Amino acid sequence: MLLLAASIVVSLSIGSASVPLSDVWRILLNYVTGAAGDGGADPTAIAIVTQVRLPRIVLALLVGACLSLAGAGFQGVLRNPLADPFTLGVATGCSVGAAFILLFGYHMTVGMWLIPGVAFVTGIATLGVVVTLARARGAMNIQTLILSGVIVQAFLGAVVSLMSSMSQGVVNEINAWLMGSISARGWEHAQLVLPFLAVGAVVLIRYAMALNLFVFGERHASHLGIEVERTKLSVLIVSTLLTAAAVSVAGVVGFVGLVIPHLIRLIVGPDYRLIVPLSALGGGIYLLWADTLARTVASPKEIPLGVVTAFIGAPFFAYLLYRRKMQQGGTL
Known part of the structure; x- marks a missing residue:
């Protein structure tokens, strides 16, 4: 929590227009408490902190927490530390809906909320297709579920590529969505994500003990009183809802749901009662700093958020795999 608070304050002070940390603390205190006056801070700095950077930082925290919680949920159910919100094709399903709206320009007539809404619906529909393919005699085999997700993801990825190739004037918009970004987002987007995060966190914490028992296998978990299916x-x-909510406002942002729960597991152990809440905190902090780098490294240009998370997450995860390989005597 201290790292989270420090990250928020430092990130608020970093940007093309630097704001001293002392001013950031004063502005935040006045903003949160609703105190009258500006506390001696520059009005321009107040506008930058409260109207430009703070909504973006809050959204980064919420999106990162959603993706990390979803990753922890998928890893627990699939009993695979390499699983993430993209394993079952949910993020790709969201991309199909977004690409469709961008291709035909419906968002120009209906409004800005059409893209997140349609992306959310197509993401949920993707899970329905995957689960339907994987269910047999009222049960879902884990291997079949993963295979179904890979098949659906490959097919939907081809659909997105087809729409991207068919587009002319909006190809850059589709590509921007696929690379992820929270630029030009406001408080309304944070308000959209917050309810899903609150409900999802409560539900996953409730199922944390059941996820612990899944480690011993579904049969053992069933014998211990868990309703497996x-x-x-x-x-x-719930993990799909978290993923769809995050992707619907931020586009495709990879590696958050893969790296953070895995890292938390290495730090605190395999207990999901710790992994779930700490993944939410870790994911928020990770995406906050990734977005800070995205908007500052190449300023005044902005690097896509998904590119930054991949540049950070892929080498780090490769290191984790190498470390695990060495611990197992040189074999993965």
């Missing part, structure tokens, strides 16, 4: 379906649905 109900638990799997509930966690998958």
Whole structure:
């Protein structure tokens, strides 16, 4: 929590227009408490902190927390530390809806909320297709579920590529969505994501003990009183809702749901009662700093957020795999 608070304050002071940390603390205190006056701070600095950077930072925290929680949920259900919100094709399903709206320009007539809304619906529909393909005799086999997700993801990825190739004037918009960004987002987007994060965190914490028992296998978990199929379906649905909510406002941002839960597991152990809440905090901090780098490294240009998370996450995860390989005597 201290790292989170420090990250917020430091990130608020970093940008093309630098704001001293002392001013940031004063502005935040006045903003949160609703105190009258500017506390001696520059009005321009107040506008930059409260109207430009703070909404973006809050959204980065929420999106990062959603993706990390979803990653923890998928890893627990699939019993695979390499699983993430993209394993079952949910993010790609969201991209299909967004690309469709951008291709035909419906967002220009209906409004800005059409893209997140349609992306959310197509993401949920993707999970429905994957679960339907994987279910047999009222049960879902984990291997079949993963295979179904890979097949659906490959197909939907081809659909997105087809729409991108068909587009002319909006190809850059589609590519920007696929690379992820929270630029030009405001408080309304944060308000959209917050309810899903609040409900999702509560549900996943409730199922944390069941996810701990899944480590011993579904049969053992069932013998210990866990309703296996109900638990799997509930966690998958909640994790999908978290993923769809994050992707619908930020586009495709990879590696957050893969790296952060895995890192938390290395730090605190395999107990999901710790992994779930700490993944939310870690994911928020990770995406906050990734977005800070995205908007400052090449200023005044901005690097796509998904590119930054990939540049940071891929080498780091490769290091984790190498470390695990060395610990196992040189074999993965």
